[in-house]
Structures are given as C-alpha cells and as structure tokens.
Amino acid sequence: MAEKLEMVKNKQVLLKDYVSGSPKESDFIIATDKKISLEVPESSDNGVLLKNLYLSCDPYMSLLMPKPAYSTFEDGSSHYTPGSPINGYAVSKVLDSKHPKFKKGDLVWGITGWEEYSLIAAPDSLFKIEHIDIPLSHYTGLLGMPGMTAYVGFYEVCKPKKGEKVFISAAAGAVGQLVGQFAKLAGCYVVGSAGSKAKIDLLKNKFGFDDAFNYKEEQDLDAALKRYFPEGIDIYFENVGGKTLDATLLNMKVHSRIAVCGMISQYNLDKPEGIHNLASVLFKRIRMEGFAVYEYYHLYPKFLDLVLPYIRENKITYVEDIAEGLENGPAALVGLFSGRNVGKQVLVVARE
Amino acid sequence: MAEKLEMVKNKQVLLKDYVSGSPKESDFIIATDKKISLEVPESSDNGVLLKNLYLSCDPYMSLLMPKPAYSTFEDGSSHYTPGSPINGYAVSKVLDSKHPKFKKGDLVWGITGWEEYSLIAAPDSLFKIEHIDIPLSHYTGLLGMPGMTAYVGFYEVCKPKKGEKVFISAAAGAVGQLVGQFAKLAGCYVVGSAGSKAKIDLLKNKFGFDDAFNYKEEQDLDAALKRYFPEGIDIYFENVGGKTLDATLLNMKVHSRIAVCGMISQYNLDKPEGIHNLASVLFKRIRMEGFAVYEYYHLYPKFLDLVLPYIRENKITYVEDIAEGLENGPAALVGLFSGRNVGKQVLVVARE
Structure with a gap:
C-alpha cells in the first residue's frame, strides 16, 4: 500500500x-x-x-x-x-x-x-x-541566462575588435550592464543609453562606461548619437528597437554589426513602430543578426572560464x-x- | 614643338x-x-x-x-x-x-x-x-558588375544549402534573373517577384524559377508569400525594400538569411517607408547583411570559373x-x- x-x-x-x-x-x-x-x-x-x-x-x-x-x-x-x-x-x-x-x-x-x-x-x-x-x-x-546572453551577443555575434566603438541600449539592464563591461575589458569605447538619471550614474560611475545618456532627455536621438560617436558606431547591442534603432542605423559605420538581443519597446505594441533607415544596412554593409541564448548554452563552461576570474578579481560588477x-x-x-x-x-x- | x-x-x-x-x-x-x-x-x-x-x-x-x-x-x-x-x-x-x-x-x-x-x-x-x-x-x-553581384550576394553572403527555399524580388532584373538560376543550379526551390506579366513569364519559362508572382496583382504580399512558401523562406535576396521586405520578414524561417543587394523602391523617396516587422530578425534569428560588390572583385576569376562553363553549356541564360x-x-x-x-x-x- x-x-x-x-x-x-x-x-x-x-x-x-x-x-x-x-x-x-x-x-x-x-x-x-x-x-x-x-x-x-x-x-x-x-x-x-x-x-x-x-x-x-x-x-x-x-x-x-x-x-x-x-x-x-x-x-x-x-x-x-x-x-x-x-x-x-x-x-x-x-x-x-x-x-x-x-x-x-x-x-x-x-x-x-x-x-x-x-x-x-x-x-x-x-x-x-x-x-x-x-x-x-x-x-x-550575471552567471545565468542574461550573462550568457551578453557573452554570446557580444563575443559570438558582434566579434569585437580592440578600439571599436560600441553603443548599448537599455544599458543598465540585466544584459546591457554586462555587455558594457565586456566591451571595456575588450578595449572598446562604450556608450550606453538608459531612461533615468540613476541609471546613467550607474553606467558612468559603477560600470565604467566611457559615457552614457538619458534617451528621454534627448529631443533628437540622431544628434545625441552623433555627439558621442562623431566617427560612427562599430557595434550596436540592440535591446530596445523602435526609435533608438532607427537613429542608430544612421550612425553605423561601414562593416559594422548589430546584435539583435531584444526589442523591448516593441513587444507590447499592437503595431510595431516603422523603421525608416534600413537602407543603411545596404549603404554601410551592416550585418544585423538576431540570436537566441539557448542555442549557445553549450558555451556555458567557456563563459564561466572567462567571467569567474573577472568577478573574483572585482573586474566585473553587477x-x-x-x-x-x-x-x-x-x-x-x-x-x-x-x-x-x-x-x-x-x-x-x-x-x- | x-x-x-x-x-x-x-x-x-x-x-x-x-x-x-x-x-x-x-x-x-x-x-x-x-x-x-x-x-x-x-x-x-x-x-x-x-x-x-x-x-x-x-x-x-x-x-x-x-x-x-x-x-x-x-x-x-x-x-x-x-x-x-x-x-x-x-x-x-x-x-x-x-x-x-x-x-x-x-x-x-x-x-x-x-x-x-x-x-x-x-x-x-x-x-x-x-x-x-x-x-x-x-x-x-551577366559577366560584369551585376553578375558578380548575384554571385557574391548568393554564394558569399547567403551561403545556400541544397533544398533551401529562396525568394528573390526584382527577380527579372539584371541581378535577380541570375540569382534565380544560381539557386536552381544549387538545388534550391526558387520563387521570384516582379512587376509585369512579361517578367513573370520570363521567370517561369526562361529562367526556370519554380514559381513567380506579380507583386502589383497581390492585395496582400504576406498572403502571397505564404502561398509560395508555406514552410517559410531560408534565403531572401533583397533588391527592392519597402513593403516587400516588410512582408518577407514575416515569412522568414529560423536561421534564415537576407542578402541586402538593393532597395530600389526606396532610393528616390523623401522619406523611406517604415518597416514594421524587424522583430522577426530577433524571433527567427535572421542574419541580414548588406554587401557591396566592389569589395569582392578579387573573386572575379573564381566567378568566371563557375559561370563560363554554365554559359557555354547553355545552363545559364541572360x-x-x-x-x-x-x-x-x-x-x-x-x-x-x-x-x-x-x-x-x-x-x-x-x-x-
């Protein structure tokens, strides 16, 4: 019984x-x-x-x-x-x-x-x-799905080179804060956008971004990006979609890359916003690529090998x-x- | 003097x-x-x-x-x-x-x-x-810039595999007609869109496309694509941009590729049309890539090695x-x- x-x-x-x-x-x-x-x-x-x-x-x-x-x-x-x-x-x-x-x-x-x-x-x-x-x-x-997402999107999809200019939207979020720190550790120049003063402070003072701006305070996102990237962007780590993507497309360099990690601004709209500047993909020979972290989980041990020493040496914070x-x-x-x-x-x- | x-x-x-x-x-x-x-x-x-x-x-x-x-x-x-x-x-x-x-x-x-x-x-x-x-x-x-464009865009950018489903816009044009023939020679299923009955006849009867449709006669491009690609598209060779791109994005398969060769419908507009379905790049993990033929001219001898025998054996027409x-x-x-x-x-x- x-x-x-x-x-x-x-x-x-x-x-x-x-x-x-x-x-x-x-x-x-x-x-x-x-x-x-x-x-x-x-x-x-x-x-x-x-x-x-x-x-x-x-x-x-x-x-x-x-x-x-x-x-x-x-x-x-x-x-x-x-x-x-x-x-x-x-x-x-x-x-x-x-x-x-x-x-x-x-x-x-x-x-x-x-x-x-x-x-x-x-x-x-x-x-x-x-x-x-x-x-x-x-x-x-940091050591879970968002950490792996940052790792895969930045290293595997964007294939960064030292000295490249990196822009990250939703930069203070679960993924963005880590992408920015990876980019600094890779010798890149990094600017992030986020939506509040507290987040901008974090980006500049805690995560070591070279610069950061509050997209809600910018009348003209294209002008903002030209201010931070007068010579253009090599890598855009895309978390938001919509107007930010559209302005960023205008500021991408020749042979630049866009890792499409998320489009949070568009998920809950009845009809997503129109993106008008896709011709940049042609004119600048951009590679724009979506990815899904769960297709890369076999790399988790490699990710830990990279990131655990950084954490233990306080080179990465979260x-x-x-x-x-x-x-x-x-x-x-x-x-x-x-x-x-x-x-x-x-x-x-x-x-x- | x-x-x-x-x-x-x-x-x-x-x-x-x-x-x-x-x-x-x-x-x-x-x-x-x-x-x-x-x-x-x-x-x-x-x-x-x-x-x-x-x-x-x-x-x-x-x-x-x-x-x-x-x-x-x-x-x-x-x-x-x-x-x-x-x-x-x-x-x-x-x-x-x-x-x-x-x-x-x-x-x-x-x-x-x-x-x-x-x-x-x-x-x-x-x-x-x-x-x-x-x-x-x-x-x-055929043997000049447009031919090289077809070659580079299809083979180098799209990296086709046998059995894949290929969609080509402006398919009867200088580049499209050749991409379609390359795709057939590579063992792909190929559908083209063009803007007149004469062009559709060419695609089906002269260039050997599996099927073709006149985009001007389609009320709903998304529905048209679902008719020809019920299981989705692996490769989109993009020549036109605008509404065709937007509808195609909804019909791309997971891990599909878009070679951005041209966006002729958008070149002469004051403001390009909005593309609403870019979230597909994320959800379907699409690679979308612009390219410029003049960056690949070192491959011209390799292109001739491929294409001259096809021409001489009447396997390619133009x-x-x-x-x-x-x-x-x-x-x-x-x-x-x-x-x-x-x-x-x-x-x-x-x-x-």
Missing part, C-alpha cells in the same frame, strides 16, 4: 488571462490554495522537486503572455496558460531527485514555475550551480534590483516594461 | 542639376558640342582612351544624383556633377593606352563616362575582357533590354525606376 505523501502549501503566480498590450499587475493572480508533495512521485522517472529561491524577471516573458496565435516568438519556452503559473529562469534548491545528474541539496538554475515549489519532470536543461562563492541571486543574471516575495512578483515583472528596475530585476521567494 | 592632336566630336549625357525624387528624362542633357582627342595626352602617365560600346543602366546610379549632402551612399563611385557627364559601368574598346596593362584594341569593362569616348586617367580598376566568345554586351550584366544610342540613354536609365525594362537594361553607343 502506497504511503500517503505529506502535502505543503504552494503559493503561485498565475496568468489571469491572455494579455494584450503591456502586462499589468491585474493580469496576474496570487494563488494560495494549491498544495504540493515535496517528494518526486513514484510515477516520475527523472523528475526533480525544487524549492525556488530567486526568480528572474526578463523582458521575453511578455512575449509568452498574448494569445499564442498572435505571437511570432519561437523558442524552447512554451506560452503561458491562463489559470496556470507562469514560468521563467530561477535559482532553486533540489529537495528530491530521481534524476542521476541531481541530488538533494544541489543548487540549480534554469526554467521553473513562479511558485514556491516546482516539480520538474524533465530537468535535463537545468544547470547545476558549482561555484557558490558567488551570490546565488547572480545565477538569475547590480540587481531585488523585490521580495511572490506577492510582489507581478509588480516587479510589469515594472520591466516601464523601465522601473535599476539593474537586473530579481524576485526573492526564499533565501535558502 | 608639340604636334597638334586631331579632335573628334564626343556626344555626352550630362546631369542637368542635382535630382530630387525619381530621376526624369529632363534631368539630363544630351551635349554634342564637346570634342576630344583620340590619343592619350603626353601629360598622362597611365591613361587610356576608350571608345565606349555598351553602357550599363543600374539602379545605384540614382543614388549619385541628389545633392551629396543628402545621400548616405558610400562607395568608390563619386557623385555626379551638374554640367558634367554621368558615369557608370560599360564595355569599351581601348583606342590608345599609356598603361602597361592595356594596349590598343583591348576590350575592357568598368566605370567610364556616358559619352562616346572617355579618357580614363587611372584605369587600374578596369577589367580586361578575355573571353570574346560571349556577347560583349554581357559584360555589362535577357537584356537593349536601347540604342546615347540620345536614348536618359529614357533607358529613368525606366529602371518604373520597372519598364525587361531584363538587364543596356544602352548601345557603338557595336565595335
């Missing part, structure tokens, strides 16, 4: 209904009525039971909220389902495991539910956290914007789309 | 004034009052004196007509000057030479003036024509639209921008 499993309460953040336009806090429900066993069920072959510690708030998540038919987003993530918990990258602790790669007590990062505990039926894509001298929350950012508690998850997530976060937006569910 | 050189009349096509908007016939003047000596002057170190035979009408030429300050076009070509002859690619015969590479009687292709005779002071960039079993006029197209006489040059050139030409637009100045 099967032993009766002990069940615990499992708080969750559910999608209320498919979202149109920018997500609002009211698009989510905090559910407190669900229970979960803290053991992997007998019926599971390879499952792990996770206690979720740090949840990552990432812009791509808004692409999983509209009705699937309206979205052109294709990746490993599945669309969110109304009435079910949303999911995203997180740092979690293994409470129970039937998977040979993981054992109780392991720390992992990867995709999990927005809830206190998650049963992951196929945990192969989770990364085991081996270096615990680094703050655990950094595995949602700023997080910490929200506390699942209840505050919707607000933290929604804030990404108005640029409210300063640095990487993390949500703490539990600290251990 | 210097011998007095014999002078002959030299008919020319002059730019009347800087052009705004689409070029019109009235933007040019046929000048018949100039004279030229048919010998390279004593003072010239390396000059050649050319008799121009076939002039090439190419879309990029309209980019050299506006006031230079308004143009973002950067290449080896210089802007046209009001009151002076325009220039472009041509096939010419050497009448006299002080350059060690060329001798009297040689046939060459390269950039020369729109006039009966041209003195070229620095002729190093001219190509000597070695294979005269091919019609000479083809060195303005259609020209022939206009006769410098007087008809402005009309032939202007016709490019309304799509009047069927095939490569050539202007005959003299046949030998």
Whole structure:
C-alpha cells in the first residue's frame, strides 16, 4: 500500500488571462490554495522537486503572455496558460531527485514555475550551480541566462575588435550592464543609453562606461548619437528597437554589426513602430543578426572560464534590483516594461 | 614643338542639376558640342582612351544624383556633377593606352563616362575582357558588375544549402534573373517577384524559377508569400525594400538569411517607408547583411570559373533590354525606376 505523501502549501503566480498590450499587475493572480508533495512521485522517472529561491524577471516573458496565435516568438519556452503559473529562469534548491545528474541539496538554475515549489519532470536543461562563492541571486543574471546572453551577443555575434566603438541600449539592464563591461575589458569605447538619471550614474560611475545618456532627455536621438560617436558606431547591442534603432542605423559605420538581443519597446505594441533607415544596412554593409541564448548554452563552461576570474578579481560588477516575495512578483515583472528596475530585476521567494 | 592632336566630336549625357525624387528624362542633357582627342595626352602617365560600346543602366546610379549632402551612399563611385557627364559601368574598346596593362584594341569593362569616348586617367580598376566568345554586351550584366553581384550576394553572403527555399524580388532584373538560376543550379526551390506579366513569364519559362508572382496583382504580399512558401523562406535576396521586405520578414524561417543587394523602391523617396516587422530578425534569428560588390572583385576569376562553363553549356541564360544610342540613354536609365525594362537594361553607343 502506497504511503500517503505529506502535502505543503504552494503559493503561485498565475496568468489571469491572455494579455494584450503591456502586462499589468491585474493580469496576474496570487494563488494560495494549491498544495504540493515535496517528494518526486513514484510515477516520475527523472523528475526533480525544487524549492525556488530567486526568480528572474526578463523582458521575453511578455512575449509568452498574448494569445499564442498572435505571437511570432519561437523558442524552447512554451506560452503561458491562463489559470496556470507562469514560468521563467530561477535559482532553486533540489529537495528530491530521481534524476542521476541531481541530488538533494544541489543548487540549480534554469526554467521553473513562479511558485514556491516546482516539480520538474524533465530537468535535463537545468544547470547545476558549482561555484557558490558567488551570490546565488547572480545565477538569475550575471552567471545565468542574461550573462550568457551578453557573452554570446557580444563575443559570438558582434566579434569585437580592440578600439571599436560600441553603443548599448537599455544599458543598465540585466544584459546591457554586462555587455558594457565586456566591451571595456575588450578595449572598446562604450556608450550606453538608459531612461533615468540613476541609471546613467550607474553606467558612468559603477560600470565604467566611457559615457552614457538619458534617451528621454534627448529631443533628437540622431544628434545625441552623433555627439558621442562623431566617427560612427562599430557595434550596436540592440535591446530596445523602435526609435533608438532607427537613429542608430544612421550612425553605423561601414562593416559594422548589430546584435539583435531584444526589442523591448516593441513587444507590447499592437503595431510595431516603422523603421525608416534600413537602407543603411545596404549603404554601410551592416550585418544585423538576431540570436537566441539557448542555442549557445553549450558555451556555458567557456563563459564561466572567462567571467569567474573577472568577478573574483572585482573586474566585473553587477547590480540587481531585488523585490521580495511572490506577492510582489507581478509588480516587479510589469515594472520591466516601464523601465522601473535599476539593474537586473530579481524576485526573492526564499533565501535558502 | 608639340604636334597638334586631331579632335573628334564626343556626344555626352550630362546631369542637368542635382535630382530630387525619381530621376526624369529632363534631368539630363544630351551635349554634342564637346570634342576630344583620340590619343592619350603626353601629360598622362597611365591613361587610356576608350571608345565606349555598351553602357550599363543600374539602379545605384540614382543614388549619385541628389545633392551629396543628402545621400548616405558610400562607395568608390563619386557623385555626379551638374554640367558634367554621368558615369557608370560599360564595355569599351581601348583606342590608345599609356598603361602597361592595356594596349590598343583591348576590350575592357568598368566605370567610364556616358559619352562616346572617355579618357580614363587611372584605369587600374578596369577589367580586361578575355573571353570574346560571349556577347560583349554581357559584360555589362551577366559577366560584369551585376553578375558578380548575384554571385557574391548568393554564394558569399547567403551561403545556400541544397533544398533551401529562396525568394528573390526584382527577380527579372539584371541581378535577380541570375540569382534565380544560381539557386536552381544549387538545388534550391526558387520563387521570384516582379512587376509585369512579361517578367513573370520570363521567370517561369526562361529562367526556370519554380514559381513567380506579380507583386502589383497581390492585395496582400504576406498572403502571397505564404502561398509560395508555406514552410517559410531560408534565403531572401533583397533588391527592392519597402513593403516587400516588410512582408518577407514575416515569412522568414529560423536561421534564415537576407542578402541586402538593393532597395530600389526606396532610393528616390523623401522619406523611406517604415518597416514594421524587424522583430522577426530577433524571433527567427535572421542574419541580414548588406554587401557591396566592389569589395569582392578579387573573386572575379573564381566567378568566371563557375559561370563560363554554365554559359557555354547553355545552363545559364541572360535577357537584356537593349536601347540604342546615347540620345536614348536618359529614357533607358529613368525606366529602371518604373520597372519598364525587361531584363538587364543596356544602352548601345557603338557595336565595335
């Protein structure tokens, strides 16, 4: 006779209904009525039971909220389902495991539910956290998906050369702050744009950007870019799309590169803004390339080899914007789309 | 005492004034009052004196007509000057030479003036024509700049694989007709768009495209592309820009490529049309790349090795639209921008 499993309460953040336009806090429900066993069920072959510690708030998540038919987003993530918990990258602790790669007590990062505990039926894509001298929350950012995104986009897609001029939009965000530091370490000149004085201060005084500007204070983005890049831009790390992209296209140098990492300003519009200056791609022989970090995860060990020494020697720093508690998850997530976060937006569910 | 050189009349096509908007016939003047000596002057170190035979009408030429300050076009070509002859690619015969590479009687292709005779002071960039079993006029197209453009854009930029799905806009033009034939020879599925029934017939019945459509008869370009590419496009060879590009972006496959060869629909607009679907570059991880043929001319011998056997075995064909006489040059050139030409637009100045 099967032993009766002990069940615990499992708080969750559910999608209320498919979202149109920018997500609002009211698009989510905090559910407190669900229970979960803290053991992997007998019926599971390879499952792990996770206690979720740090949840990552990432812009791509808004692409999983509209009705699937309206979205052109294709990746490993599945669309969110109304009435079910949303999911995203997180740092979690293994409470129970039937998977040979993981054992109780392991720390992992990867995709999990927005809830206190998650049963992951196929945990192969989770990364085991081996270096615990680094703050655990950094595995949602610096040493997680956004860190790998910065690494792949800058080194693999842009192929930087010493002395090149680099422009980064959303430069104080989870990815941008790291791209800027990589670019400085590679001997490039780096300017970032962001949307508040606090962010500009961070870029200039904490992350070591050569310069930075608040795009909201610029009447003419083309003129702003000409001020910082009188000879043009070699590398544009694109996080925002829209007007910033259009102005940047006018300032790209011959044989320059645009790594398209994100277009956060366009994700939640009914009709994306028109880009008028694409002829620059022709006239300047620009290579513009989209990429998806999950196609490069085989490079994660190489990334760690590069970045861990930099972190331990204090040559790279990382700023997080910490929200506390699942209840505050919707607000933290929604804030990404108005640029409210300063640095990487993390949500703490539990600290251990 | 210097011998007095014999002078002959030299008919020319002059730019009347800087052009705004689409070029019109009235933007040019046929000048018949100039004279030229048919010998390279004593003072010239390396000059050649050319008799121009076939002039090439190419879309990029309209980019050299506006006031230079308004143009973002950067290449080896210089802007046209009001009151002076325009220039472009041509096939010419050497009448006299002080350059060690060329001798009297040689046939060459390269950039020369729109006039009966041209003195070229620095002729190093001219190509000597070695294979005269091919019609000479083809060195303005199939075996000249447009042919190299098709070769470079398709093979070097797009890197095609057998079985891939290829879409070509302006497919019956000087470049497009050849890209389509290259793609078929590479084992690809090829569909072209063009603007008249005559062109569509050529694509399907002469150039061997798998299919073709008249973009002017399509209410919904996105729907048209979905009809021909239900599983999406691997390679888009971009010649036109604007609405066609926008619709094509929605139909690109993951890891597809866009070679940006031209954007003829946008060259003469005050403000280029807005492109709304660039997020596809991100979501589908598209590589979009502009290129300029003159950066690849070192590959010309490799191109000839590929294409000459195909021509001699009748595996490649090429259609020209022939206009006769410098007087008809402005009309032939202007016709490019309304799509009047069927095939490569050539202007005959003299046949030998």
